[in-house]
Amino acid sequence: MAKYKSLLVPHRWVAAGRARKCYHSPGHQINKGDRVLEVKVQMGWQGYCRPCGQEMIRVATEELSKVANA
Numbered sequence: 906m907a908k909y910k911s912l913l914v915p916h917r918w919v920a921a922g923r924a925r926k927c928y929h930s931p932g933h934q935i936n937k938g939d940r941v942l943e944v945k946v947q948m949g950w951q952g953y954c955r956p957c958g959q960e961m962i963r964v965a966t967e968e969l970s971k972v973a974n975a
């Protein structure tokens with residue numbers, strides 16, 4: 906049987922290889938070595954700081970729970 910199409914966009918936790926800014930808010934500083942949630946976009950990956958990443962996962966889980974129970 907064919908694999909089901911995923912409802913999720915590709916994402917991954919990585920350690921920041923260098924200091925960078927959070928894609929959600931440039932005011933969120935990410936330091937080298939910090940955990941970064943990377944979300945795949947067409948040409949590459951957008952990085953989010955750990956608190957933003959955790960909130961994005963919380964919201965996504967909530968949204969999936971809603972449709973799962975619909």
Ligand SMILES: [Zn+2]
Pocket residue numbers: 927928929930933953954955956957958
């Ligand atoms: Zn952030």
